[in-house]
Amino acid sequence: MATTPPGNLLMTTVDKAASWARTRSMFPATFGLACCAIEMMVSGTSHYDLARFGMEVFRASPRQADLMIVAGRVSQKMAPVLRQVYDQMPDPKWVISMGACASTGGMFNNYALVQGVDQIVPVDIYVPGCPPGPQSLMHGILSLHDKIMAGEIRN
Amino acid sequence: MGLLSELWRGLKVTGSTMLKTIGGSGLVTTEYPKEMRHKPQRFHGRHVLNRYPDGMEKCIGCQLCAGACPADCIYVRGKENDPESPVSPGERYGYVYEINMLRCIFCGLCVEACPTEAITMTHLFEMSTTNRQDAIYTRKELLMDESGKVPHMFPDDELADLDELNTADGWLRATAPSGVAAYEGVQMWQGTPGAASWDPEPSQEERDRASEGDDG
């Protein structure tokens, strides 16, 4: 557009501020489905201390969460539930697919499991591992922070 | 009275723990990513394809790793070596080598299955990606270069300690001396990949002595 100043000067700064604010306190929705959930819970303990990123509060209600960490195998039966929880989360929202099973089905290539949670919800970060250790998960979270910082605000 | 003493006992733990952290000596939190957690020697991290000291690839494309993989995450295709400029010793080399890290369950069966110790696991675990395609590691990412340095998928990743790629587990349970006395004193795995000499496996007594030292 002709009226927009070159380089989106003002918007860039607002983007950055909003993104920064978003990354500082992401509330994860608890979606522990299997063994990965144990590692996800460990991430909140004092050894790893997710509170350093302002995200120690795992919310039981999707209404209060903006990050969904899908930790574990997603069975075909769990898929609609997962999608419903995702839909209930307010925007902006992100999804981390934690571990092999959530990302691709892992070693369970069978009829019972969804072969990758990205078939149901849009996934922002995939964390490999079986299960990924707390630091692997944090690497995923930090990567997500980078992704958010790099992006523009929408909605 | 009882209630108060119970309360005192509980708060004593809280208070003493709180006091411990003054000065930082008693902090239990690992400040990842600024500092890394110590990982045990047999940690199962990202795979690496090794070379012989003379620069030849160890992988012979035999697909035993793919056959052993419970998650079917390895895809290997062999090809005939050009006798003039062979890639690996022998007739065959791994022409295609791909691991889907998102399928991989890091069980290490590929390492055990490998007849030439070509594939081993390093200590690197920082592999998060934003899409599924990036999680498929090919020969380009897996194979160490001729100096023994292992390439990284994202060389500019500030969050990862790339040195960990050069710390390999390489512990081959199938041929490990533990339990099989016949291998004691025989040249075995060296612990780190790359061009270096192989030390003989220590005997049981030597290892017992070493582990006692650790505990103390």
Add this chain to the structure above:
Amino acid sequence: MSEPVTIKVDGKEFEVRPGELLIKAAEDHGTYIPRFCWHNRMKPVGMCRMCLVEVDTGRGPMMVTACTNEVVDGMTVDTQNEAVQKAQEAVLEFLLANHPLDCPVCDKGGECPLQDQAMAYGPGESRFVEIKRTFEKPIPISELVLLDRERCILCARCTRFSEEISGDPLIEFQDRGNKTEVNTFPDHPFSSYFSGNTVQICPVGALTAKPYRFRARPWDLHMVESSSFFDTAHPRLSIHVSQNEILRLVGIDSEPVNHSWLSDKDRFGFEHVRSENRLDTPLVRRGGELEPVSWSEALDMVGNRLGLIVEESGGDSIAVIGGASGTNEDAYALSRFARTVLQTNNVDATMGEGPSAHFLAASIDRGLIADVDDADTVLVWGPDLKETHPTLYLRVRRAAQELGVNLVVIHPRVTGLDDRATATLRYRPGGGHELLSDLSDGSHEQVTSLISGKVVAIVGQASLADDPGLAESVAAFVREKAGTPRIIPLANRANIYGALDMGLAPDLLPGRVAYGPEAAPEPWGEIPAKRGLDTPGMLDALSEEKIRAVLLVGADPVGNSHEPELASDALDLAEYVVSIDTFLNDSNHYADVILPAAGFSEKDGTITNLEGRVQKVNKIIPAPGQGRPDWSILDDLSTVMGKSMGLGSPETIAKEVAAVAPAYQGISWDLLEWDARDGAVVPLDGEQPLTHIPVRAKGTKAPSAELLLHQGRVMYDDGVRLRNCHYLSRLAPGPVAHIHPDEAKRLGAREGVAVRVVTSKGEGEFAARIDEGTPEGVVFVPLHQPGAARLGTDPVVRVTVVT
């Protein structure tokens, strides 16, 4: 049959046939005795000593090899006591003393009998610490086979196969003692047509096939049973696939057909399936160029145009050529499509080659392949079986060599069977009828006297110069002479017998029924009454512009024709040419629309072989791109044209065939997949719906020219499928002319020298090949060779050395 004898193996008693080998008897009753050298289809040799067992026949226990000892009444056998185990461990330790441990790179690794049996019966470790014997790593002993002598355990399977089974002993043991090795003779490559079988039976990785080399390991192969589309005997095989790509074919031991053997063409001919030249999208000619279009566009275009032509000029103005390359279901769909949708009776799958369709489909006293085993005499008057019908060749050879069957071979030159023949007759190309009348007049007493008792007559067109009707006359002659002989009529083309059984000939309807509007199957409704044309007739009608449109189904009239100009001119005159094919061929240059078809291993269905045996073929990989099976293309076309056939799936077509085709009653996929894995011979109840008593027609004499041309098929030629095989395409002999040494002397030709061969219909340069198998006065030129000129069918020939 004599009384069964009772033997006791590991405490279990059972009755077996006397004279049976112990190893086989034990296996049939559930006791596996390990072995390397023994093979069910070959004579025992006792080389490997792996099958040592302890046998007590009343004289105390003895250690003997189970593969060389026959069962005796009251025999007590112990296959796993301590002594036997010790023997097995010792044998394996010795075998492994020199066997390299390169299992990870060996193609056999994972399915290796030596690996398996070393695990199951071996000592687990070796006392041999010395350096192993080494040889040069794999040496190519032919275009297809590699030999790694280090791995060889000297079981003699390959040498016995080439000597006993295929009859070309080109691989043999050499040297003595610990230096013994198996190898070919210097300057004599292992150029057997059956070399792939030695790879299959090699119990270690000593013999490996080039096309499969390092391509996969056994554990990532998926497999499915099917039958070969090259040999019209349809040898049974297993397709091994990885990542949607066929990697190898392995013969299946089918008692009535192929005894697990495959010719190299059947074994390695799969390479065309993955060729880059496969058609993968519908093509339409626009302004002279072929352009890819969508299926719906192509089908609409073809359907509307063909519909218009049928409406304007009637079905007679449409020709349908081909249909023998697909399954029976495809052929049935085509037959029905032509008769009901196109309203034409101009259909021909034989392409005008070989014996008549009527004779092929409804030969009286149809013989089975297995009939040669208990015949008194087998008469082969037809093409060189080794070149054209390898499965039949191996069966006839075995019958003559092992079972004492008299073999009479009549052919213009030496054939692969001559060395085992009781009597052979040669005749001048084109002189078949002359010889036949001589035979019936009582000459060649030593041959005619053999034609009595149980006779199997294998008849076909021996030479291009022969009248195609000669085969019928021979059949009639044998019938006169020997009462009720078994007759096996030979034709080429993949599934020609199935196509004819589905009515793809102007005078046939599905199920071997003579054509007639009143005989139309019930779901077909009304069919045209007028008798149709065969392929030469259709090409003539095209030249006279009586036919407007041509539908080619896996057919190449130009490439197959001996006078290609006639065929190409005819197709050029056609108003509209539609081709359903897997490759672009010579005829497709004239096609307006080309539809990509699914080929071998890409569709389910049934096929019928030369004895009338129906076998199930299976799909295991998808067709490249948008390729589809013929039946589904035709089904959709019929819908576009407003006369939907509603075929649904190949299985529903098979059900329809079983319902409407008399000879195919009782044939179902269930039957073929479960109870009749080796296939079922139609008609199941033994009644031939179509009887056809061949008449002995008087034919022409051989021309009296000094030099006559004999043209015949050889195994490797320039067929479109072989042309697209990476390895097999190099094996075609190319343009060569075989000349007798004396003849060559007279002409002044030496081996390899270029000679000009001139006939009334064509001429070309060929490389002379000095060959004692070709009689004097005859020049033999293999048909359909890459780069070879077409010489027509007239045998009069002039040969001059090109200077």
